[in-house]
Amino acid sequence: MSPLYTSGEVYHSQLIHASGHRLNTVRIYIVLVLGIETSCDETAAALVRDGREIVSSVIASQIALHERFGGVVPELASREHLDKIVPVVAEAFTRAAIDMTNIDGLAVTVGPGLVGSLLVGVSYAKAMAFALNKPIVGVNHIEGHIYSVAFENPPVQYPALALVVSGGHTNIFHIPSPGKYKVVARTRDDAAGEAFDKVAKMLGLGYPGGPIIERLAREGNPQAVRFAIPRMGDGLPDFSFSGLKTAVTRHVRETGMRPVQNGEQPAQNIKDLAASFQSVVVRSLVGTLERVAPDFGPRTLIVAGGVACNGALREASRTAAERLGVPAYFPSPHLSTDNAAMIAAAGTVKLVAGERAGLDLNADVTLRLQNLDLEEEALKRAGVRYRL
Numbered sequence: 001m002s003p004l005y006t007s008g009e010v011y012h013s014q015l016i017h018a019s020g021h022r023l024n025t026v027r028i029y030i031v032l033v034l035g036i037e038t039s040c041d042e043t044a045a046a047l048v049r050d051g052r053e054i055v056s057s058v059i060a061s062q063i064a065l066h067e068r069f070g071g072v073v074p075e076l077a078s079r080e081h082l083d084k085i086v087p088v089v090a091e092a093f094t095r096a097a098i099d100m101t102n103i104d105g106l107a108v109t110v111g112p113g114l115v116g117s118l119l120v121g122v123s124y125a126k127a128m129a130f131a132l133n134k135p136i137v138g139v140n141h142i143e144g145h146i147y148s149v150a151f152e153n154p155p156v157q158y159p160a161l162a163l164v165v166s167g168g169h170t171n172i173f174h175i176p177s178p179g180k181y182k183v184v185a186r187t188r189d190d191a192a193g194e195a196f197d198k199v200a201k202m203l204g205l206g207y208p209g210g211p212i213i214e215r216l217a218r219e220g221n222p223q224a225v226r227f228a229i230p231r232m233g234d235g236l237p238d239f240s241f242s243g244l245k246t247a248v249t250r251h252v253r254e255t256g257m258r259p260v261q262n263g264e265q266p267a268q269n270i271k272d273l274a275a276s277f278q279s280v281v282v283r284s285l286v287g288t289l290e291r292v293a294p295d296f297g298p299r300t301l302i303v304a305g306g307v308a309c310n311g312a313l314r315e316a317s318r319t320a321a322e323r324l325g326v327p328a329y330f331p332s333p334h335l336s337t338d339n340a341a342m343i344a345a346a347g348t349v350k351l352v353a354g355e356r357a358g359l360d361l362n363a364d365v366t367l368r369l370q371n372l373d374l375e376e377e378a379l380k381r382a383g384v385r386y387r388l
């Protein structure tokens with residue numbers, strides 16, 4: 001029987017010296033979890049041991065399919081997930097040389113995301129859990145991104161502050177302890193990754209825009225075009241990127257800039273614009289992170305999500321972390337964009353804690369990650385007064 005079934009807890013074992021003296025107490029986690037991710041345009045499956053070690057990770061990207069539309073086409077995405085889910089999961093087991101029956105549980109992304117895409121992963125994972133008689137948990141995609149730093153970094157010290165920047169999300173979370181989240185800042189309109197993608201599309205650069213803009217920005221002057229950092233009139237530390245997109249449109253129109261056509265080499269003014277745009281996005285993200293940090297006293301900064309691939313963002317975050325005197329953890333690039341290893345890592349914590357989803361587990365397109373706010377509201381409703 002799987003360890004998750006027997007106790008829902010990790011095993012403890014003791015190393016006994018030949019003389020009979022106890023040498024050390026070692027916690028041995030023997031938890032192997034299959035993660036499944038299909039929330040947007042990547043079909044992914046991964047086997048993760050103990051929430052920290054990737055045994056195998058397979059990602060079938062749909063970029064080529066959506067590229068010519070300049071963005072993800074939901075209908076095409078869900079059909080592609082249907083085609084890919086079986087071979088991708090099979091490949092994860094083949095690469096790991098592990099039999100399906102040997103997993104201890106499953107973790108699947110339940111939201112937020114595109115409903116047709118999410119449903120493919122959720123339905124497949126539930127069917128597999130039922131067939132194998134294994135426990136399953138649903139994972140919030142954003143929480144998955146936060147857990148992407150569980151690999152290749154020292155363990156996160158709490159409280160932590162996490163900047164999650166992807167194609168669909170731009171949030172800063174205060175995480176006082178594992179699994180507790182409070183939204184500290186959010187975008188009022190476009191996500192940062194979405195802004196990269198839209199600006200790239202406007203300049204005829206292709207999809208996804210982030211990596212292309214970053215490449216061009218390396219050869220451009222970040223001071224060439226002066227964009228103002230968007231600030232909220234109400235003083236809240238929220239983000240806004242749609243005004244910036246409009247400012248880029250205006251700059252293109254007013255300077256008579258010609259978008260790149262037919263894959264030609266981008267001109268210097270496009271590289272300068274890319275560098276200036278990237279610079280203001282990075283200053284907005286990292287400036288806010290640094291501004292809110294003292295209120296929460298984090299012991300770790302986490303920067304995750306597809307945009308965390310961006311070298312300029314990493315460098316600025318690292319510098320900010322140094323000033324704050326805390327370490328900054330980033331996922332390596334292949335774990336920054338959507339993958340299933342991060343879902344398995346987040347799911348492992350839930351499974352080990354005894355959490356179980358029923359077969360009524362469903363996709364939730366607008367799933368939020370802010371349980372602390374909700375807990376605080378429930379406490380307030382119950383008449384609890386805070387001393388602090």
Ligand code: KG4
Pocket residue numbers: 040165166167168169192193194196197208209210211214305306307308309310311336337338
């Ligand atoms: O996390 P992710 O794979 O998917 C979502 O959950 O949205 O993030 C994809 C986003 C895209 O908007 C892409 O343009 C952006 O991440 N991205 C980058 C870079 N690499 C990917 N943005 C800026 N610089 C990059 N190097």
Ligand code: ZN
Pocket residue numbers: 141145166167305306337338
């Ligand atoms: Zn994502």
